[in-house]
Amino acid sequence: MSAKRTVSRTWRTQWSGVHTDSPGVYRFRDEHRRVIYVGKAKSLRQRLASYFQDIAGLHPRTATMVTTAASVEWTVVSTEVEALQLEYSWIKEYDPRFNVKYRDDKSYPSLAVTMNEQYPRVQVMRGPKKKGVRYFGPYGHAWAIRETVDLMLRVFPVRTCSAGVFKRSAQIGRPCLLGYIGKCSAPCVGRVSPEEHRELAEDFCDFMAGRTGTYLSRLERQMHEAAEEMEYEKAARLRDDIGALRRAMEKNAVVLADATDADLIAVAEDELEAAVQIFHVRGGRVRGQRGWVTDKVEAVDTAGLVEHALQQLYGEEKGEAVPKEVLVPALPEDTPALSEWLAARRGSAVSLRIPQRGDKKSLMETVYRNAQQSLALHKTKRASDLTTRSRALEEIAEALELDGAPLRIECFDISHLQGDDVVASMVVFEDGLARKSEYRRFQIKTFEGQDDVRSMHEVVSRRFRRYLQEKLKTGEWSPEDGDPLPEEDDGRPRRFAYPPQLVVVDGGQPQVAAAKRALEELGIDDVAVCGLAKRLEEVWLPGEDDPVVLPRTSEGLYLLQRVRDEAHRFAIQYQRNKRGKRLKSGPLDEVPGLGESRRQALIKHFGSVKKLRQATIDQICEVPGIGRKTAETVAAALAQAPPAGPAVNTATGEIMEDETPAPAGAASERGTEQ
Helix, strand or coil: CCCCECCCCHHHCCHHCCCCCCCEEEEEEEECEEEEEEECCCHHHHHHHHHHHCCCCCCHHHHHHHHHCCCEEEECCCCCHHHHHHHHHHHHHHHCCCCCCCCCCCCCCCEECCCCCCCCCEEEECCCCCCCCEEECCCHHHHHHHHHHHHHCCCCCCCCCHHHHHHHHHHHHCCHHHHHHCCCHHHCCCCCCCEEEHHHHHHHHHHCCCCCCCHHHHHHHHHHHHHHHCHHHHHHHHHHHHHHHHHHHHHEEEEECCCCCEEEEEEEEECCEEEEEEEEEECEEEEEEEEEEEEEECCCCCCHHHHHHHHHHHCCCCCCHHHCCCEECCCCHHHHHHHHHHHHCCCCCCCCCCCCCCCHHHHHHHHHHHHHHHHHHHHHHHHHHHHHHHHHHHHHHHHHHHCCCCEEEEEEEEEEECCCEEEEEEEECCCCECCCCHHHECEEEEEEECCCHHHHHHHHHHHHHHHHHHCCCCCCCCCCCCCCCEEEEEEEECCCCCCCEEEECCCCCHHHHHHHHHHHCCCCCCEEEEEECCCCCCEEEECCCCCCCCCCCHHHHHHHHHHHHHHHHHHHHHHHHHHHHHHCCCCCHHHHCCHHHHHHHHHHHCCCHHHHHHHHHHHCCCCCCCHHHHHHHHHHHHHHHHHHEECCCCCCEEEEEECCCCCCCCCCCCCCCC
C-alpha cells in the first residue's frame, strides 16, 4: 500500500483531497467513528466524486449512507487484486452496516475427517473450518451425512467416537459396539496401528472427494479373484461392500457427465432482498449445497451480489476447496482481478464464467430455481415476524411518547441472594431482536448489602460513563474511579460506544428514578427511561405518579416483557455462577502453591477438612506429593482460618458430628433471587 489519507472534518468538503486515479479502498464513518461502509474502486477520485452529486440523484440506499456518514478515509493500493483483498479484510473486520453481508438461512453441517489427530475421526461438524480437518459438503441435513457415513463405514471402518469414548475404551481394553459389529477398526484397543488407521481415513477421503471409479474397480477385481479361489465368504463380503458404496454414491446424482469440479452460484432478488444458492459439484456429482439471504442495504446489482458472494465463499479457503471452475449468472465488474484472486487462493488457474449451453446451463437453471424458492420461503417466514416487531416498537414509542421507534433498547436487572453476591446485567435488543454480543454484566463495587436502588444507580452510571468515554473526547465527562481513557478510534465495534434510545429497568418508581438520576448526573438528556414492574406488568416513567398501562394483547408490552425476562435470566445466571464459585471455595483454596490435585489428595487421605486440621505436620507429610514445606504451609493456613460450622443433614435437620465434604449448595438457601 502506497498511501493513506484520513479526513477529520466534514467529508463532503474534503473529497477534493483525492488527487489520484489509482485503485484503492475507502471507508465511510459515522459521527461515532464507526465504519458504516467499505468500498473499492479502480479510480479512487472518480468513485468518491460519484458520491457528491445532488442527493436527489443518488440511489435511496446510497443517499441514506451519504447522509449518515461524517468522515471518509481511503487507502491507495498497487493493484485491483490488492484492493479486492483489502476490501474483504475490512468488511470482515468492521462489519459495516451499509455493506451487503450474506447470512446463512440455516447452519449447514459438513462431513469432517480430523486428519490432524493421531487417529482421524469422521464426524458431523458445523461452524468455521479448522486447520488440518478435511471437509465434505455442506449438506442440507445432518441425517444425510449420517446415512452416507453408515454405508461407508462398512468398507472404511474409521473411528467415529468422541475423545472421551475412545479414551475409556483404551483404558478398559474393550472396544465400543461399532468395533464389535465391524464398523470401526478399533484402534483404541490396538487392532490396527496408527498408520493403518490413517490409511483407512485417507481412502475414505479419496472416495468422498470423487475418486470412486478406481476404488470400485479394485474391489470388483478382488471379488472375482476371491470367487475364482473359492473364497466365497470373502467374495460375498466384497460384493456387499461394493453394494454399500454404490448406494452411497446414488445419494449424489450425476449432474455433469465429464466429471467436472465446479461451483455454481445463482442469485434471486427483488428490490429489498436477495437469495444466493451454491451447488458444489465434485466429480460430476452434487456434493454439497448451501444458501444465503441478504438485505440489499447498498445499491448493488446482480454482478455486485455475485462479487460479494465470491468474497464470502472463498475468502477463507485455500487449495482444492476453491474449484477449477466457478459458474455465475453475471460477471462482476472486476472479473480479471477476481479470477486472479481465486487462482492465488487455489494455487492454479480458476475459470470464472457464465454457462452458455448444455448440461451446465441446465444445472444453473436448477440452482436458480432453488434460489427463487429460498427467497420466497424466507419472505414467508419473515413477513409476519418483521411486521410484528415493527408494530411492537411503534406501540412502545407511542405509549412512552418517544420521538421515534426505539431501535436499540437496553435493559438492566439486579440479582442477589439475601444481599450476597450482588450483580447486575445489561441486555441489548436491536430492531426487536436480542443482540447477545452486546450483553454485559457488572459486579456491584461501591457498597455491600442489599439495595436495589443504589445498585441500579451505580450500574447505569458506569454504563453511560463508559459511553461518554467513547464519545470522541468531547470533554462532557472527566474520567473517575480509575476508568481508562478511550483508545485510538479505529472503527471497530466498542463495548459501550453506542447509546440506546430507551433504557428499561426491572422495577418500579424507585429503580426508574435511580436510573434517571444517573443519566442526569452525567448530563445525558436524550435517552428515555422506563421501568417494568413484575407484579402487574405496569410501565413506569420518571416523575410520574401513575403507571402507563399497556393492553395485555399489546405487542409492545410483549416485547418489553421479553427484554425484561432476558435481563433477569442473564443476571440470575451470572449470580448463580458467582455464588457457586464462592460456595465451593474453602480454606485449602487459599494455600499458595497447592493445586487441585494435591487438595483432593489431602481430603481423600484424611476424609475431611476437620480431620486435616487436627493432623500434625508429620501426618500431613505422609500424603503422596506433599513435602514438609507444603505441609507447614497447609497447617498454618488451617490454623488461621475460622472453623467451619457443623455439618447438617438437610433431609432430617440432624447435626452430624463428623465433618464430611458437602456438595456445593447443600446448605439451605432461603429467600428469592431478585
